[in-house]
Amino acid sequence: MKRVGRRAPTASDPWAHLREFTSARIALGRAGSSLPTRALLEFQLAHARARDAVHRVLDVDDFAARLAAEGLSCLTVHSAAADRDTFIARPDLGRVLDEASAARLDAWREQNGARDVALIVADGLSATAVESRAPELLRHVVGQLGALPCTLAPIVVAGQGRVALSDEIGQRLGARIAAIVLGERPGLSSPDSLGIYLTYAPRPGRSNAERNCISNVRPPEGLSYEVAAHRLRHLANEAMRRGLSGVSLKDEAPLLAGIDAPSRVAWRGDAPGD
């Protein structure tokens, strides 16, 4: 058999310059009908990072200590989902606190009284996003919410938490508003995106239609921390003024390009961070 060349033949596509207009994986070229080795392995790397982000466990005590070191006081809690596999298989357990956490929040409120705003940070589906981005986002958020005429509870750091965990936490703290920052379901090109969900009068049983969402917080490709925090202040202020959150509040908020829930996601009833 004839010896093959040092580099096996692959066909490249003469429209690679169009990648300027989209981050879609176009003009990948081919080996026969198949992906060239490089494109294949780049995909595998992106998927590996997304999987690692989903399975990474947030060390809540360590993360709370990081926030405390920056002058942000914290409480730590855990959902009723004991580990990562349970969290993924049982969304219902990620939406309620375990007993010890519930008791801790009740005791805190007993001692300190109710506050207007409960601010929560949870791993959601990407602890990677929380570890790398949440401290800076929270600094902006606390700064913005501090400018409103309202009282703020200590930041609640929650392990194995989904969006609706903020309902129980907010209720136990007697808050008028719950805002939860959490890691969104990782996409192949975005393993570290944060979402923020705001709920007026939080209590278990609230639906996603009663919340407002700020999605894709992920500078520089996605939303900046400044814009996200500013938007949250606007929503929180309006929610307290009008006594509601959700669809009717969203209608009046200015649209931000690219953050509306895609139609196929919406009909499945799954919020990106949920």
Place this chain on the structure above:
Amino acid sequence: MSAHVFRTGMSGYRFGDGRTLLARASPARAGDQLAGLAARSAEERVAAQMCLAELPLAHFLDEPVVPYETDDVTRLILDGFDRAAFAPVSHLTVGDFRDWLLDHGTDGATIASLARGLTPEMVAAVSKIMRIQDMVLVARKVRVVTRFRNTLGLPGRLSARLQPNHPTDDARGIAASVLDGLLYGCGDAVIGINPATDNVGQVVRLLGMLDEIISTHEIPTQSCVLTHVTTTMEAIRRGAPVDLVFQSIGGTQAANESFGVTLAMLGEARDMARALGRGTVGSSVMYFDTGQGSALSADAHHGVDQQTIETRAYAVARAFDPLLVNSVVGFIGPEYLNGREILRAGAEDHFCGKLLGLPMGVDVCYTNHADADQDDVDTLLTLLGCAGVNYVMGVPGADDIMLSYQSTSFHDTLYLREVLGLRPAPEFEAWLQAHRVMDADARLLPASAEHPLLGLARP
């Protein structure tokens, strides 16, 4: 009605009603577990399957799994039931029906002639006692051919939806993905965009853009913007060039209400799109997507297992003469379908849809929180090719940057055509050859930097 009882050795199993029997007999599903409907032991599951195999097919006519009085999907199923079409198999049990479907003497035309005489519950029941290879063998006997601007579903053909999504609906970004797909021989099922928002103005703009691409290059295919049916109807009222009407549907009235649709609405939309007369070789104008677990996530499952509810959604689809139907099998997440469950669910959805007379495609896909990867996609894709699937998705590099999930790619379509000797839809194949994209053996030709289609993404 009397309970279904199964006795074996030391243990006995009692299944209170048909709905419970179906759920306990259903192959393992995370969603059924979550809903508390799944068999509580491996033995109970097989006991239920044995009990189900003894049940006459006709039983499902007497005992609807969701009440007739309160559910319009049940009414659609029973009021539209064709007793004459059912007659050849009306005496069979579920188990005998499986054997009959597999028999060499039972050909595809015979099975196809039954379609209006089968209910979703009968079809779901038989699938629960079939292995994947059984479903492949039977599904590949049946061809469901549909037409709009080309002919889809013929033997020896495999079509692909070109899915050029972009997170902000950027026109040049979408055009870049469209030309990528066309130059990889994909797009004969439909060029279909999931828009980033349901804004009508945006949808009208995207429809105009796709129409211009298709008409300028005289591509024998159809376009679709996959937005809510009411948004598409509004776009038609505004004079937009609508080829196909898309809607996600479910298997109960409550599930459809959670999507904001009614059966009457779907009929009205179909009539509006047909009245535009934009098809050249046919007038099937509906495109539906479905997926196991959606009724549970909408709290609309009435205690029925997710695979049976999914099959009921096909009864909704067939009432509107669709061009395309696909299950988005791995999209919903691991709490409903996880890891290898996606594989079997994909085979079931394709089989059940084909038996009910639908032009089935499958969105072979997964999200990043599911325990699945590209090898799982390859396995399901290959088995669906063997089963004679009408079409699959074509997403650039399998990475949908708007919906944040992985589906099949243009390369995957080429793989499946190559390994099984399949070709695109005939009209589209002729166009690909005339435009020097594909040769007479259905192999891609080297792409030229001067190819006229590259003009698509110029301003």
